[in-house]
Amino acid sequence: MRETAMTQRTGRIPAQPGPREAVEPVLTNAGSGGGAEAVPGQAGGSFLNQAVGTADAVIAGAGPVVRLGERPTVKLRDAGPDDPPRYAPEWLELREGPDAAARAHDLLDPLRIRLANLPGKAGFVIHDLGCGTGSMGRWLASRIDGAQHWILHDRDPYLLHFAAVASPRSAADGSRVTVETRRGDVGRLTPDALAGASLVTASALLDVLTREEIDTLAAACTGAGCPALLTLSVAGRVELTPSHPMDEEIAEAFNAHQRRDGLLGPDAVTAACEAFSERGATVRLHPSPWRLGPAESELTAQWLRGWVGAAVEERPELKERAEPYLRERLEACAAGELRVLVHHTDLLALSRPTGGGS
Secondary structure (H helix, E strand, O other): OOOOHHHHHHOOOOOOOOOOOOOOOOOOOOOOOOOOOOOOOOOOOOHHHHHHOOOOOOOOOOOOOOOOOOOOOOOOOOOOOOOOOOOOHHHHHHHHHHHHHHOOHHHHHHHHHHHHOOOOOOOEEEEEEOOOOOHHHHHHHHHOOOOEEEEEEEOOHHHHHHHHHOOOOEOOOOOEEEEEEEEOOHHHOOOHHHOOOOEEEEEOOHHHOEHHHHHHHHHHHHHHOOOEEEEEEEEEEEEEEOOOOOHHHHHHHHHHHHOHHHEOHHHHHHHHHHHHHHOOOEEEEEEOOEEEOHHHHHHHHHHHHHHHHHHHHHOHHHHHHHHHHHHHHHHHHHOOOOEEEEEEEEEEEEOOOEOOEO
């Protein structure tokens, strides 16, 4: 996926609105540092629009492809074989509104109760794993009372930059919110890295992890005695209205693609429940589906391209029938006639406190 024209010309990430303090210690056992630096920018407007301008190409992320049957890329720009995938901030911004609408508010009350019962806390320390552009913080910080210090984890310094400069400034009760960034791999997270944590959060992360990585995450959270709010994990079910005879076939092929290379895809929530429960945590689940209609047609179109593209990559024999299917679905989307329900699940794991607190 191409970089923005400005980044290609200058080699620098453009300034963003809302300067924030950001420091970047290295995550324990997580590799090298380097990464986000808060750069003052002009206030007003979308932080992403100011950063990258209007995207004129397919948006990278969970679905878009350049041509049907080509692997749906999550890469923002070319990288070496050992580099992690890089999600395009355009895609992450596009999904931020539907993500916020989908997350399970019913899990917030038990979370608030746990946080309110933390002993001797002047404020909360919240670790956001795989933070992307920081949408979880923008959603959650304003729903929790009390001073908060967010520690944003991601492997991509480009995304850490966006997350740091567009982070929230105040909690639900007006208390101060501060932020720092840590570049590192959540698959190497340790309880020591979470020492003093009040909460661990992540969004759309579990389904791109392996069973070993989920075990590592559960061990780190329970070892540190802190709760974990893990939202928007794919559930493997999609409902399109009006329906089409190929819907189920595409969905099955997509789910198979999600499970490639040892990733858990739609099996991730079950694996996470087991991993946390085996370590003594109380786990609560709640559905958090995307509800995409005419108002979300741009996101729906991008999601469709990637959904079908991944299915075709997994089962190339689908390509001949999938091309007219995708074309028909995109036309219905553009006409405001398509509605999509993409099922996700949110998980709250309440670990046993250690040392008299979380």
